[in-house]
Amino acid sequence: MSNLFKVEFYKLKTSKIFYLTMFLNLLQGIAIYAFSENFKLMSGKQAFTFILSIQSSLALDILIGIFASDYIVTEFTSGYIKNLISYGHKRIDIFVSKSIVYYIGIIVITFIPALVLSSINTKVNGYGEIFNLYSIIFLIKLFLIIMIIYIAIGSIFVLTAFISRNANITIIVIVFLDFANRILDIIAVQKKSLEWIFYKSIFAQPGIVLSDKATTSEILQAVLISLVIIVATTVIGIYVFNKSDIK
Template structure:
């Protein structure tokens, strides 16, 4: 397992698409920062969450999905995964090493711009309060919760990738999921009586998780939903992969 993970991380470091997505994330942050009047005056304490909310509203859901498809599906088309199985590697370990590598890539792609903008706004507008140990722990908590949230969405993308195994089909499904998410967001606003059902959908949980008006109780409920999503997606993905004909 450890050797597989090391090998996957080396491939991640050499991936041109990985660096392209990092560049795209930084490039996207420039017009977002310049055009958003609110972001320009936000203090450092609230910038990280707000940037993640803006990214999600734009294209981070598609970026996460397409990146997962690239990490997983291309390995099926090149027969790389088939060779790993023939060399005696357990399918569970192959799945987990791919998933962990995907999550690490997602963290870097998704968080690099918000972290930079947070540093800029802290220097420009201040942190928003006297920076204490409690302030530091608050930022660590927000960061860890954001990690869990994006891992949940990444786990769904990895599951889809292992099921379809084809890059084009995977990308189509990911874009379809993003479209459904945006449609459900619209329904969520216009049909308050359906919110109790829509709140169970992981993408909706992610949308509300980074909203400014969310309470700590709602955020903890979202975390529980994210953890369940990660567990179910991983167990189901390994189960399907073990029984699939490669």
């Protein structure tokens, strides 16, 4: 399995789509910075949480979905997955290695804008508080929580890619999920009865946990929802992949 990881990391480092999606996500963050006077006045800490919370309502989910389509689906259509199986690699090892490296990729894509723009604001406006051990612990906790949430979102895209094995279908499903989440968000504002459903959606969790009013129970809920989705999609994905006839 170590050889599979080496190959996957090499493909990640040489993936043009990986760097393109990273650049596009950074670009949308820069666009917000350029047109938002409030953003420019934020401290480094405020900027860090702000960009992480707002990018999910922009195009981040679609970008990491496109990355999943390129990184996973194209290897079915090219015959690479079939070759791995014929060489004797276990399907579970293929699924796990590809998923984990993909998750590392989306973590990089997700955090690059926050790191770059918060660094700029920290230099211009200061961090917002004395940077000490508690600041480091806060950033580590925030990083881990957001990482788990986006791995959960990514796991849905991985499952979609492994089930469909078709780039067009994968993109359509991802765009539909993103669109449905936006519609549900709008409806939830108007109809409080649907608010409960929206707040249980994995796509809503980044905004919830990054809110200034986020409670401990909301953060724990986000982590629990994420872990359930990761486990469920992984189990289903491995099962489907093991039962699939790879041609």
